[in-house]
Amino acid sequence: MTHVAIIMDGNGRWANALGQPREFGHRHGAESVRRVVEAAPDHRIDTLTLYAFSSDNWGRPAPEVSVLMRLLRRYLRSESAELREKGVRLRVVGRRDRLTPALVRAIERAEAQTEGGRRLLLRLAVDYSSRDLLVEAVRRAAESNRLERHDIANLLGQAMNGGGPAPDVDLLIRTGGEQRLSDFLLWECAYAELYFTDVMWPDFGGEHLAEALAEYRARDRRFGKVAAAS
Ligand code: FPP
Secondary structure, three states: OEEEEEEOOOHHHHHHHOOOOHHHHHHHHHHHHHHHHHHHHHHOEEEEEEEEEEHHHHHOOHHHHHHHHHHHHHHHHHHHHHHHHOOEEEEEEOOOOOOOHHHHHHHHHHHHHOOOOOOEEEEEEEEEOHHHHHHHHHHHHHHHOOOOHHHHHHHHHHHOOOOOOOOOOOEEEEOOOOOOOOOOOOOOOOOOEEEEOOOOHHHOOHHHHHHHHHHHHHOOOOOOOOOOOO
C-alpha cells in the first residue's frame, strides 16, 4: 500500500494564463482534488495527503485567503457524504486555532461523518507547517524524555491532531513546475520518491496520477542499502 502526498501548485498561474483572477484557478483546483481522490484507490494508494493551505499562505492577500478558506469549507460540506459512500476517511492535519469557527465545525463534522472509511485515508493539510510541528513534537519529546525515532513519529502524529504516528511518504508529487518541498512533511519524506511535473494543478487528473505512479513503481527504492540482486 502506498502513501502519496501532493503539493498542488500552479492554480494562480493557470488562471492568469487564461486572463482570469487567481481565485478562478483555485476553484478549478478544487475540481482536481475531486478527480484525484476518486482515482487514488484504483492505484493502490491507501493514504493521500494534499497540501491545501500552508501556514505561510496566511501571508497572501486577504481576499485570496478568504477564497481558499471558503473553498475548503464548501469542499468539506459538499463532499463528505460522497467520501463516506466511497469508503474515504478524511482527516485535516495542521493547526486549527487560527481557522474560523465555521471551518473548524465543518472539519469536525466531515471527520466524524467519514470516520468509518477504510478504502482511503485522505489527509488535507490546512494551516500546516512541517517545521512548526517538528518543533512541537521535539518539545513534547523533551518534556517526556522520549527521544527515539519512533517517539518523534508518534509525537508528530499527535501534534498534527492525533492522527496516529506520522506515516512515511512513498511518493511526493509537486505540480506547477517548481521543485521544492516548501515546509511539507519534512520528516515523513525522508525516503519519499520525488516527482515533479510542469502540469498546473487545475489540469491535473487521473491520467497524470497514473503516470506519476507508473514512474514511481519503476524506480528502485533502496532506502540507503544496495539493490536486492547485487
Ligand atoms: C497553489 O497554487 C495552491 C494553493 C496554495 C492552494 C491549493 C488549494 C486548492 C487546490 C483548492 C482548494 C482545496 C481543496 C482541498 C478543496 P498557487 O496559488 O501557489 O499557484 P501559483 O504558484 O501559480 O501562484
